[in-house]
Amino acid sequence: MVADLMSDRRALARLITQIENGAPEARQLVTRLYRRGGRAHIVGVTGAPGCGKSTLVAALARQLRVHAPDAHVAIIAVDPSSAFSGGAILGDRLRMRSLAGDAGVFIRSMASRGALGGVAAATADVVEVLDAVGFGTIFIETVGAGQLEVDVARIAQTVVVVEAPGAGDEVQAIKAGILEIADVVVVNKADREGATQTVAALQSALDIGRPMPAAGLHAIDPSHHLQAPEQPGPSAEWRPPILKTVASHEEGIAAVIAALEEHRQHLQLSGAGARRRARAVEQDVRARLGDLLLRRALRAVPQTHYNALIAGVIERTLHPLEAAEQLFIASWGQ
């Protein structure tokens, strides 16, 4: 069955659609597949619109396939679900067309809104399925800033934050507050003017944000980082390298792949990977528990009582928390 899903991409795509829709048929299979997962490298890739994320992910996938033709690669593009974004998404998909002939690469868009049980749970389930089915590397690509990135950072083992040199002095990853979730920082479109300043701005932001000073850190030299696994203590601090790429010309891609692999080794050797996974599991279980509780509570409260409380809040005779407390008592009791 699992082998079927790797070769039968239609069946795989159908299962993913079922997961997105919260279809009960999918559940048993998803639950069973979960037991077989845990081998894939799950890489989140995020950055502002226009930084070239899709091109970078396509280039990474292509080179991974060249270096290890037996290792299959999956790409999940989490798109803001919107009638308006149709054109932009189409553009991204066109950029990935070069991968389309390769049966070892699976590409899938997922809507970021409206998924039953939330994006995070649906994305997590899809990633687990791809993992169990045998994909060696799974990229999750998301736009921008916000809670979604935090959720994806929880699912991913390694987070790549992508920045393009800006016209002004603004570094979007810093302004959007996503640098703190970065394990690897990529300055893409590095042939553009301003790339050096962007690297410097990112470096000083990282130096401020991290507990350890930057003395002796050769941030832009990936070879330095490649030496690190030689003698890492179990509690060795990971310092996100800043790497330059021109993804459209496939320049700098090998260094990013090396950094991803190095980070994966760091997670295993330092124990940071196990801690990260334990946190992620706990948050996932709690979110799903909250969902179950809320559904049960809403079923337990008579509709007229519910409507009266909501009306009270709308008319401002009740604060939303007071209404929630009364619903809590009505459903679960004191």
Place this chain on the structure above:
Amino acid sequence: MVADLMSDRRALARLITQIENGAPEARQLVTRLYRRGGRAHIVGVTGAPGCGKSTLVAALARQLRVHAPDAHVAIIAVDPSSAFSGGAILGDRLRMRSLAGDAGVFIRSMASRGALGGVAAATADVVEVLDAVGFGTIFIETVGAGQLEVDVARIAQTVVVVEAPGAGDEVQAIKAGILEIADVVVVNKADREGATQTVAALQSALDIGRPMPAAGLHAIDPSHHLQAPEQPGPSAEWRPPILKTVASHEEGIAAVIAALEEHRQHLQLSGAGARRRARAVEQDVRARLGDLLLRRALRAVPQTHYNALIAGVIERTLHPLEAAEQLFIASWGQ
């Protein structure tokens, strides 16, 4: 007491900090103040980093104050909470310095992560307090894309999406999928090259996304929109105007203020405001109920049982949903 908070800005700032921290002392006052709210115009302003949101909001506040010196204005800047973003936030605050001497303007930053009970609940409570205290217009400024914007769109009555002309052909609001929440679209930095193309791209994206065709719509002409309230049917469709500004030179600001006021009138006349508020209240109450239920459930489950289930998921003998279901049974029973 309420009048005190308007004149005693230190007490107001202290109350907001208590709300952010989830301090129980704040609760009674917040609950009481909620009954007095409902008069302010709550305006969300969002857009990618670098589009000039802060400058625009500052210019809007300044002109509102000139036109109506008795109407106080509050600005809440929801910042991605991050050690890295310190510099950028400082920059924004410096841009607002021109407002600092005006006692009729209250400016406050709020962290977007780590707030107890979520950003949305804390921001909603702060907005309610500012409303009850007597601020006539409350701006909520957020960066970018993602769930946060959706949450803020729920709190706000009118959402302004800001775009700056890009270097390339990318329109960030479209790519990030936030155009669908826009009530008013502003192309700021409109003296830059590419402004006309950006307006055109936004216009065609709006034409695609909206159910009604754009025939006869003079989108960039605010005077057209100002005539609309003369004869709107109760179910009249709102068409987001696209307005050009150069906020740093205070150009185009009056047209934005007119559009905000026009949208507010539309919400009242068409009934759309009441529907929007009913939806927002219901979601707010449900989120707070979910929070209460989850806390109670986690208290009800013995720690050893909880730990065993989490360990089972980590070791992949249980799917997260299976663990959640067992916790549900252990806490609430069948």
